[in-house]
Amino acid sequence: MTLTKRHRTAALAAAGVLALTALFGCDNKLTEPFNDAPRSKVENSTPADLITFPDGFSNAATKCDHGNRIYSAYHGDSPYAAITVVPNDPTCNR
Structure with missing residues (x-):
C-alpha cells in the first residue's frame, strides 16, 4: 500500500464512522426527556403557552x-432552542 492509498483508506474509514455516528447518534429530542443534566425533584408542570408561526419560522413557548417569565424558541424537531428570561x-x- 502506498502512502496515498493509506490516506484514502483512513479518510474513507473516518467518513464511514462519521456517517454512522450522524445516522444513529442524532435522535428526536422529544423521545429523550431529561436526558441531559441531573435535575431536582422540584418541577413546574403547568402547561406552557405555545406561539406557533407559519412553516419555515421558529415557534415559541x-x-x-x-x-419570572421564560421564553423558549424552537424550530420543529431540531435539537436546538433559544431561551430568554424576563425577571420579575x-x-x-x-
Whole structure:
C-alpha cells in the first residue's frame, strides 16, 4: 500500500464512522426527556403557552416560573432552542 492509498483508506474509514455516528447518534429530542443534566425533584408542570408561526419560522413557548417569565424558541424537531428570561415579570402570578 502506498502512502496515498493509506490516506484514502483512513479518510474513507473516518467518513464511514462519521456517517454512522450522524445516522444513529442524532435522535428526536422529544423521545429523550431529561436526558441531559441531573435535575431536582422540584418541577413546574403547568402547561406552557405555545406561539406557533407559519412553516419555515421558529415557534415559541412561554410560561411563568417563580415570578419570572421564560421564553423558549424552537424550530420543529431540531435539537436546538433559544431561551430568554424576563425577571420579575408583572404578568406572572406568584
